Amino acid sequence: MGVCICNTLRFVDYSLCLNFFFQFYVCGYRLKPKKNDQKRQKEARFAFMTKSEVDHLEDGYRWRKYGQKAVKNSPYPRSYYRCTSATCGVKKRVERSSDDRAIVVTTYEGKHTHQSPVMPSGRFSAIASTFVVPKQMAQSHYQQPYYHNLPLTTFFDSSISPSPTFLQERRLSS
């Protein structure tokens, strides 16, 4: 399981980590469709686990909720969202983990056909461009702090399996 640790969990941190894993999973090599698996030509998807008390995490895109279902063996429901952009059919679902109520699992499905409405300008884009370095992503067991000019320290372990990636919030005592 890949691990990404943030000291604080603000919008920038969350969307950066998200962007990062999006690049890794959806734009990266993981997307090799098998030959006789044409039935499973589903959209690329990846999961993201976040330790958070809030259910709805800001990720830079706008979402319209289109459903909610109870999850089997879990006291918490799962919510279904679609990207509000007309031409973009990206979906995500959000649910709280049944074992650990502190953790929110977000699963993204598909590729945005457009830029994030809040990312493209200002300091965010500058940060994002340093953050996304595909070559280094491909390395295994990248143990060094990946980026630490921000008030956060982001590690990752790229022995990432299809299992959810774990983004953990760790508050600074300040």
Add this chain to the structure above:
DNA sequence: CGAGTTTGACCTGCGC
């Protein structure tokens, strides 16, 4: 009124 949410009904694949 527009944009987004709520919520029960509906659909579909799968195992029995």
Add this chain to the structure above:
DNA sequence: GCGCAGGTCAAACTCG
């Protein structure tokens, strides 16, 4: 076929 579980639709509703 039946029932369940996951996923989606859409009418009603809320709120600015």
